[in-house]
Amino acid sequence: MRTARAFDGAARGEKSERALGRLLPALAKYWHNKRSPGFMAEAMECLGGIGYMEESPLARLYREAPVNSIWEGSGNVICLDVLRVLGRHPEALDAFWQEVAPARGQDRHLDAALADLERRMAEPVEALEPGARWLTQRLAQCLQAALLVQHAPAAVADTFCAARLGSEAGPTYGVLPSGSPCAALLARIES
Numbered sequence: 488m489r490t491a492r493a494f495d496g497a498a499r500g501e502k503s504e505r506a507l508g509r510l511l512p513a514l515a516k517y518w519h520n521k522r523s524p525g526f527m528a529e530a531m532e533c534l535g536g537i538g539y540m541e542e543s544p545l546a547r548l549y550r551e552a553p554v555n556s557i558w559e560g561s562g563n564v565i566c567l568d569v570l571r572v573l574g575r576h577p578e579a580l581d582a583f584w585q586e587v588a589p590a591r592g593q594d595r596h597l598d599a600a601l602a603d604l605e606r607r608m609a610e611p612v613e614a615l616e617p618g619a620r621w622l623t624q625r626l627a628q629c630l631q632a633a634l635l636v637q638h639a640p641a642a643v644a645d646t647f648c649a650a651r652l653g654s655e656a657g658p659t660y661g662v663l664p665s666g667s668p669c670a671a672l673l674a675r676i677e678s
């Protein structure tokens with residue numbers, strides 16, 4: 488939704504939104520496409536064996552999930568596109584820092600992740616290519632975290648930051664750091 492808003496703003500002639508609109512679609516495509524197959528596998532597992540059977544719609548959704556990161560632009564190519572934007576349109580990165588700025592000082596995991604990102608991005612763009620996947624992923628995660636810190640209930644934002652950016656962050660779904668406010672999260676889903 489934030490990416491879509493950047494395009495609305497650009498259409499109204501807002502320069503910073505136009506700048507964001509150069510970067511955010513690539514971040515959204517890369518990150519959602521990479522998450523999609525794992526997400527589908529987890530959804531299938533929730534249904535147990537019936538989710539795996541071909542009669543289940545999940546079997547088809549699972550099979551089709553990887554195509555997003557092929558026909559919508561492969562992961563590597565999107566990451567190269569991110570580097571191209573950073574090289575040719577430095578105003579896009581400025582707009583990114585402006586976007587996350589209001590969230591600073593509210594979550595230690597996000598603050599540490601942003602500081603680390605800033606340090607790494609001080610490198611010349613050509614030096615960033617070997618880590619382009621990490622960089623694209625981190626830009627997407629930091630943007631998500633910054634938006635949640637600003638707009639979501641604290642239980643959601645805090646858990647997201649700890650689970651995605653903290654030291655207990657892991658690659659699998661459903662692994663929340665110890666002490667996560669599970670009751671508050673579940674109550675929100677049920678309401």
Ligand SMILES: Cc1cc2nc3c(=O)[nH]c(=O)nc-3n(C[C@H](O)[C@H](O)[C@H](O)COP(=O)(O)OP(=O)(O)OC[C@H]3O[C@@H](n4cnc5c(N)ncnc54)[C@H](O)[C@@H]3O)c2cc1C
Nearest residue numbers: 553554555556557558559560561562563564565566567568
């Ligand atoms: C079901 C389906 C429907 C499609 N429909 C259409 C359509 O309607 N119209 C259309 O135009 N196209 C269509 N396509 C094609 C689609 O756009 C391409 O598959 C897509 O652009 C990827 O290109 P490719 O298949 O040649 O893979 P490649 O570009 O050869 O990629 C193969 C691998 O190489 C990597 N790679 C490629 N270049 C680089 C690089 N420079 N640096 C590092 N790694 C790299 C990629 O990340 C990937 O892992 C469709 C594809 C599918 C699967």
